[in-house]
Structure formats: C-alpha cells, structure tokens
Amino acid sequence: MSGCDPMAPLLAVDGLCVDYGLKGANLRAVDNVSFELRAGEAVALVGESGSGKTTTAMAIAGLLSPNAVVGGGEVRYRGRRLPIEDDAAMRPHRWKETSVVFQGAMNALNPVHRILKQIAEPCMLHGMTQAEGLARARELLELVGIPADRGSAYPHQLSGGMRQRVMIAMALACRPSIVIGDEPTTALDVINQAQVLKLLVELRSKLNLALLLITHDLSVVAETCDRVMIMYAGRLVEDGTVAEIFAEPKHPYTRLLIESIPDMTKGEKILRPISGDPPTLLKRPFGCAFHPRCPSAMRICATKAPALGRSGYGRVACHLYSALEQVERAPVHV
Template sequence: MNAPVLEIRGLDVDYGLGDEAVHAVRDVHLTLHRGEVLGLAGESGSGKSTLAYGLTRLLPPPGVIRGGEVIYHPDDGEPYDVLKLTPRQLRGFRWAETSIVFQGAMNSLNPVHKVSTQLIDVIKAHEPKSTRVSRLARARELLTLVGISADRLESYPHQLSGGMRQRVMIAMALALEPRVVIMDEPTTALDVVMQRQILGQLVELRERLGFSVLFITHDLSLLVEFSDRIAIMYGGRIVEQAPAAQLYKDSLHPYSDGLLHSFPALRGPRRELTGIPGSPPDQRAMPTGCSFHPRCPRAFEPCAERVPVLGTPTGRGDPTRTVACWLHPAPEPVA
C-alpha cells in the first residue's frame, strides 16, 4: 500500500454546544493513501458529508470541530495538521492541495456567470501572476480533459445538462492539480448511465494525473465497482474498512451486509433484496453500546452495553481489514 496523503485521527464534529450538542462525527480514524480511491458509504444521516466538511473546515454554523487531527502529507516538507492552519494558510490549502466536488452541481455553480468566468476565477485566485490568455487556455484544457467541447466555456450553467454540469465541477476541482479530491455524492441526481460514464472518466483521470479520491455516497454498488478500499459509516462512526472486493465477498459487520443486500447483485444469479429494518438512529439520543444493535438481526448480550472497538478482528492477520462489531471483536487498546 502506498504512503498516506491524508490521515484523519480521532475526529469529532458536533452541531451546537453544551448538553444539547448533536455528536454527528465520533472518534473517526481514516487514512487516504496516495493514488487511492477510498469509498465512504452509509445511509443518509450517518455523518459522511459532515466528515468531509469537517476535514476541509467548511462546516456551516452551528458545526464545531470538537477534537482530533487531520494530518496532510505534502510532496515536499513535513506533514501538518489542517485544523491548525491560519485562514490565510487554509485559503492556499484549499483547491491547490485538496479540492471538493459538492453534491448538487447546479447549486454549486453560479447561475449568473458563464462557465469560463467560474473556471478562470479559481485559477486567478491562486495564481494571480498568470495572464488572462494563459488562464483561458487552462480553462479550455480543463473542459477538454473532462470530455466537454471547449466552446462550452461561453455557456451558462442552465444551458448544460446535469452530467455536463457535474463534469464542469470536476474540471474546477482539478484546475490547480490537487493531490486530494473529495467527492460528496456527485452523481446522486444523475441517471445510472451518466453515473457510470462520469465515474469511469474519474478513474481514468485519477490514473493519468495521480491524485487521490475520497468518494462519498450512499450507493455501495458504485463503490464496489470504482473504489480500491471502502469504509462503512454508521451513527457518526466508522464500523468497517476493507478492500472493495473483499468487502463485497465477505463483509463482517451486519450493517455492511445489510447495505450489500439492498441493491441487486452486479453479476451472477439474482438474489432477494432484504434491506435493513428500522431507521437510522437519532443523533440526539443515540442507543447505548453499539449504535446499530436495535436494528441488528445478530445482536446479542454485549451489543447493547459496550461500544465495540474498531480494529483488526482477533485471529485475522490482515491489517487492511478493520471492523467494530462484537461478532468479530478486536483486541482492547492498551491504556
């Protein structure tokens, strides 16, 4: 496995303060490696987007980062904590080192400005010494890179299809050649054919340009196809991590298994879709012990009493597999 480019260590994110605070992200540990596509899956409300906005410090009020570290490993120089950057340093970090593709392309693009204006503004803000001619040439290059004709630079967002708008957002995210691209459910509003086209193109760009991707979605079937590794999130915590193929063939956490049986099999014989009974937990009143135990068909005595540790299960020597489940307990951390 390649060296890490981004390490999330014990990240906690709340909405609100004091006793009324909602703990949306709880003690998350996650590592993104160089050149990797890391998928992050879970139901709506599991904390996926909050995690993305927390690590990039884009949390809207009343979001608060309560603790943890986000360690970025640059090509040159020593690693540093993104959460400790000054506003000026943070402005230089965003887009140049880490960029984000938001969920709704139509809402992310300014409807009263042409595509050219929005692409050029990104380049101008970070490269003020560049000329207008060079910026325009770069904008044309970016559109061509994502499969859009350069003459579309003079179009407004409403003149583009949903797939083209999403490609423009990807082009904007790649404008400064960042090393990490975070994609927050970028294909949710698109049809299945367009989803596959955009994700296939994203994988091709990743292989060509060498950036790393944190891909966030509730659609686990997409991640199985396009990710190198998958992390499953539930109730604000990571409950399982594994290589994509391994998770698909042999998921350990009952929640992961429920997600996998909520969509048709990609290949092989048809199987019955079972889904997951119940609803995601209320973040204001989380269950005791494992937060999934009220919905879990395999829950037993310790599940309602103690929170399982995320780690490599006892008896399995593969460090790439971690799970937080009492069915596959990990060794307790040494105090």
C-alpha cells in the same frame, strides 16, 4: 512543500470529531474517525443518510457549516497538520491540495456567471493571472470531455451530466493531490452516472489522484475504489479492500448493505431493505448504535460500544469479533 514529510501518508485523519450546535447542546455527528489515504488510492466512505459521511468530508476540506465545530482530532496532509477549524487559514490549502466535487452541480455553480470564468476563479485565487486562469479552464474543459467553446455557456444551458463534468474540471483546476467526491453521481440518471464514474476513474489514473468518494451506493464502490470504509451513526464500523469486504463482510451492517443490492443475475425483483431506521443525533442508542437493527445483537451490544480493531484484512467495530466471555454473548433477539 514546507513542513511536509515525504514518508507520511498523503492524508491522515486521526480521531476526528465534529459537533453540531442545536438548542444549546452540542450533538456529535462524527465520532473519533481515523483513516489514511495514500497517493493514487481510491477510498469510498459508505453509509446511509445521516451517518456522518459528508460531515467528515467537509471537515477535511474545512467547509463545515457555521453551526458545526471540530470537537477533536486532526487532519494531516503529508504529515503537516491542516487548520481545518479555521476557514481563512484553510484557503491556501483548499483546491490546491484538497478539492471537492459537490453533489448538486446546479446548486454549487453560480447561475449568473459563465462556466469558463467559474473554472478559472480558483486558479486566479491561487496566483494565476486572468489569462492563465482562462487558458487553464479551457484545457480542463477539454480534459473532462466538454469542447472549450462551451465555456461561454451558463450552468442552466448545460445538461446535468455536463454540469457535473464542469464540477470535476473545477476540482482539478489547481492540480490537487486529493479529490473528494461528495456523492457526485446521485443527481444523475444511470447513463450519466456511468459516464461520470468512468471519467473519474480515467482522470484518477491519468493524474495519479487520490480519491475519497462519499456514497451510499455500494455498486458504485465496486467499480471505482480500492478500499471501502463503512460508517454508521458517526463512527467507522468496518474498513478493508473492496474485494475482501464484498466477499467476506464482517460487520452485520456491512452484510445487510451488500444484501440490499439487487442481484440482477438471479432475476431478483424485490429489494431487501434493512429493518428499522438509522438513529438521529438526538437519540443515539447506548452501546453499539446499530444494535436495535442488528440481527446478531448480543446483551453487551446494548451497553458497551465496540472498539474499531484489527480483524484479518482490515478493521471492524463489532463485539462478534471481540474477546468476550460466552455469557456476554447471550442473544438478545429470541
């Protein structure tokens, strides 16, 4: 492909910033996010609602809402810069290089068109004839475990799990290298969740897909991903391999997220929620955005935002791992 660097990462996000316009002000929803995604790798982006996960994903795909703008940074595919700020310029890249499995299939699918036609549409937009597109759509339905003759159904005639499989088929229509899953199992019951996750894992291995999974559920991450990035208030606060983060989480927010997962082996029946509420875009705390909820907060946390730096196996943005004077480490909470 013209302009691509075969030695570059499949996807590189460098200093990405996204702002939302509200009442004459620009509110920063994604702040200086940087990471890489390699071919065949599965990476999760985890955080509470409002942390900026979906905004990050939609910026990468060039699908931001009209009141959102890219405020800085860039996204590169195989070393070539993507025009994520320009919807029209992104159309040749969308679905062919990077595609999206949306959260609510019933909302994403057109209720008045049969699913075979909807799966074939991105194929035809990228150069296939109608006959080729429909043939590809039938092939994809079989690939995701739906008989091809169900292609004549409308979305409302399918179960929630089958609709989500249709969304996966559509995402694979143009053979992209990267699939973004925007909480693809959230609207499903636990049985369908397990089936869809199993399907994503199998397809990733079979097609050598890179998967960027957006979720708030760390239990999903443990079963499907190689690496996890934790996001809070628009910034990455920790990343590393799934095994190491689960074994030795460094950021207090990551530790609390893991501790909030019920351990069924211990017969736990009471959830351990994180105290307080996530900050809003209108009221972002000074310093480290997590410090009002953090049990390990120090004086410096309220005044200075920590940088995302290397710490052992990965990166962490926390003053607990910065080279600070001991006087600055005086506890806030007594």
